[in-house]
Amino acid sequence: MFRFIAADLRRHWIGVLAVTLILALAVALGVVVTLQERALRLGSARAAAAFDLVVGAPGSETQLILSAVFLQPAPLPLMPGSVLAGLLADPRVAWAAPVGFGDFVDDFPIVGTTQALVNGLGRLTEGRASARLGEAVVGAAVPKAMGAVFHPMHGQIQGPAEVHGGISYQIVGRLAPTGTPWDRAVLVPIEAVWRVHGQEAEAAGHGEEPRPRSLSDAHQRHRDFAPDLDRPIRPEAFADPSAPGLPAIVVKPRTIADAYKLRRDYRGEHTLAVFPGEVLTRLYATLGDARQVVALIAVGAQGLVGAAILLVVVVHVLQRRRQIGALRAFGAPRLVVFAIVWLEVLALLGAGLLAGAGLGYLAARLVSRTLEGASGIALPVVFAPADAGVLALVFAVGALAATLPALLAYRQSPAAALRG
Amino acid sequence: MPGLAIRDLEVRFPGLEQPALAIPALDLPAGAHVAVTGPSGCGKTTLLNILTGLERARHGAVSWQGTDLSALSEGARDRWRAAHVGLVMQEFHLFPGLSAVENVLLPQRLSHLRLGGETKAEAARLLARVGIGNPRQPVETLSRGQMQRVAVARALLARPGILVADEPTASLDAEAGAAVADLLLELAGETGATLIIATHDPRLTGRLERVLRLDGGRLAPGAERA
Numbered sequence: 001m002f003r004f005i006a007a008d009l010r011r012h013w014i015g016v017l018a019v020t021l022i023l024a025l026a027v028a029l030g031v032v033v034t035l036q037e038r039a040l041r042l043g044s045a046r047a048a049a050a051f052d053l054v055v056g057a058p059g060s061e062t063q064l065i066l067s068a069v070f071l072q073p074a075p076l077p078l079m080p081g082s083v084l085a086g087l088l089a090d091p092r093v094a095w096a097a098p099v100g101f102g103d104f105v106d107d108f109p110i111v112g113t114t115q116a117l118v119n120g121l122g123r124l125t126e127g128r129a130s131a132r133l134g135e136a137v138v139g140a141a142v143p144k145a146m147g148a149v150f151h152p153m154h155g156q157i158q159g160p161a162e163v164h165g166g167i168s169y170q171i172v173g174r175l176a177p178t179g180t181p182w183d184r185a186v187l188v189p190i191e192a193v194w195r196v197h198g199q200e201a202e203a204a205g206h207g208e209e210p211r212p213r214s215l216s217d218a219h220q221r222h223r224d225f226a227p228d229l230d231r232p233i234r235p236e237a238f239a240d241p242s243a244p245g246l247p248a249i250v251v252k253p254r255t256i257a258d259a260y261k262l263r264r265d266y267r268g269e270h271t272l273a274v275f276p277g278e279v280l281t282r283l284y285a286t287l288g289d290a291r292q293v294v295a296l297i298a299v300g301a302q303g304l305v306g307a308a309i310l311l312v313v314v315v316h317v318l319q320r321r322r323q324i325g326a327l328r329a330f331g332a333p334r335l336v337v338f339a340i341v342w343l344e345v346l347a348l349l350g351a352g353l354l355a356g357a358g359l360g361y362l363a364a365r366l367v368s369r370t371l372e373g374a375s376g377i378a379l380p381v382v383f384a385p386a387d388a389g390v391l392a393l394v395f396a397v398g399a400l401a402a403t404l405p406a407l408l409a410y411r412q413s414p415a416a417a418l419r420g
Numbered sequence: 421m422p423g424l425a426i427r428d429l430e431v432r433f434p435g436l437e438q439p440a441l442a443i444p445a446l447d448l449p450a451g452a453h454v455a456v457t458g459p460s461g462c463g464k465t466t467l468l469n470i471l472t473g474l475e476r477a478r479h480g481a482v483s484w485q486g487t488d489l490s491a492l493s494e495g496a497r498d499r500w501r502a503a504h505v506g507l508v509m510q511e512f513h514l515f516p517g518l519s520a521v522e523n524v525l526l527p528q529r530l531s532h533l534r535l536g537g538e539t540k541a542e543a544a545r546l547l548a549r550v551g552i553g554n555p556r557q558p559v560e561t562l563s564r565g566q567m568q569r570v571a572v573a574r575a576l577l578a579r580p581g582i583l584v585a586d587e588p589t590a591s592l593d594a595e596a597g598a599a600v601a602d603l604l605l606e607l608a609g610e611t612g613a614t615l616i617i618a619t620h621d622p623r624l625t626g627r628l629e630r631v632l633r634l635d636g637g638r639l640a641p642g643a644e645r646a
Contacts, residue, residue, distance in 0.1 A: 001530055007517035326513035329474055330574070331502025332530035334495060340530075414498070415474040 026305040027356025030298040035364035037291040039379035047180035048276035053251040065279040068248035071181040081243030092258035099248040100193045103152035110186045112193030127173035133192040134229035136169040140177035179378030317405045328414035338410040345402035424448040429480035441637045455625040456618040458634035464618040473497035506575030508585040514559040521555035524574045546573035565596025585617045
């Protein structure tokens, strides 16, 4: 029987191939949706793993997390410099580090921070930590050589940008890959960022500088501004309550209980404390809704493809009713005729499902790689045990539908074979 | 070898006033060689369908050696046919993609879990007997005459007591048709099987010991030649 099935499938190989391919594509559609959504969840959760608690100025929690954890550029409101000083002095805090941004080099965000965050992100694979204000440590995915010197740019290449021509950083270290957007970050001492943007001067109240007379004058001054970065980092500067304002602070609490207490204490009029997890959970809910819509569309497409293929199989069985009748006329039992048609459809279905899972996996990998290149977030494409259940369910539904043409063949009168 | 006894057989198709087939009585001794002839639409195919159990006789009795086909269920008729009837058809019904020997073995393969070495040896013997030199040759590459000879070998594999052929020579040229006719007669004689051939071919009817002429579903009286 199996030899007959194999010979029959081989003889109709073009049709078999076409049907299998269509099935595979329909299945791949659903697989990609599932895998990609899972990749986004896993990737974003892993990217946020190093960030227990983020403190910022009151505003959008989501924007705070997107900016501080995922380095999405957005103008965040600043909180007073005293907040960092307070956190650094807090016994419940293992470490706290500022996150200040705004500048870019090429397409890579420059993040002003401290050694604590560099340590929190992982170890260095090359070079050493920054010791002077003009020294930068780069993420694993930043294609710049050790010792390279660059000028920061205000804004990104695509948008309106302005090069800080008078300022230059030198790369002295490189971080191990983390699979997070921080792989694409250029870390510089926060003090340097303050200086570049003249905040320290303002905070210190240097009022003698004359106001720019015009907008172009102001731009010119911005371009020519050349603060002195050839100074060692002074850790005590962060702990200074009169330090300049900060958009975000990453906090590592000592215990889980401390984390909840800190979150409560820092949710107030002047600050906002957020667990990245709670924001991600909300984002996942939205993502889940979107996935559900897309998944429904995919299921609809699969249903239509299934119905079309069922029709093709039924027409095929009807066209071959004389041949099927002949099988029975020669003595093949009805159940065998049923089994032949059923197993042939199951073979197509099985091959289509497996190929679809493979195609879907490859497509998800491709999408993930493209997104990884753009965001720096590692998006792991993995199958979960539940996926096998879904595929088995699709197979079961298909097997049930396949009984229709099989029954048609089963009921085929053997006398039809004799009629001329 | 089974002999045939038909009593009060009447086959009607919906919408037709006249019965498609009406045979009050017909007896054939076991091992008889019989031709069924008549114009198209005379009921030849209907008679063959009834005789082989492909269709059920709703009215009357069709008994082969005491087994009344009209009393059997569809499944039982399938089993009876597989055990007792070898079929040869005008359009061969060989399955492309399989070799000659696989085609001969196919009905047995589909109804048995395992094939004994005996069956395989018998298939090879039959193919040699019908003059197919290469049993491994794919059937679609055979000539039409060769195809029908493979079909004859297939019909005989289960050593049936009844050999039924429906226009076995109609789609063949004269030479190939004659070769197939020779084979059918010789093999039926060798195995002692009852041979029933529906045919228009006068060269074939002339070689059979008895001719049943059907007209409008009835056996023409006096047209029978002993």
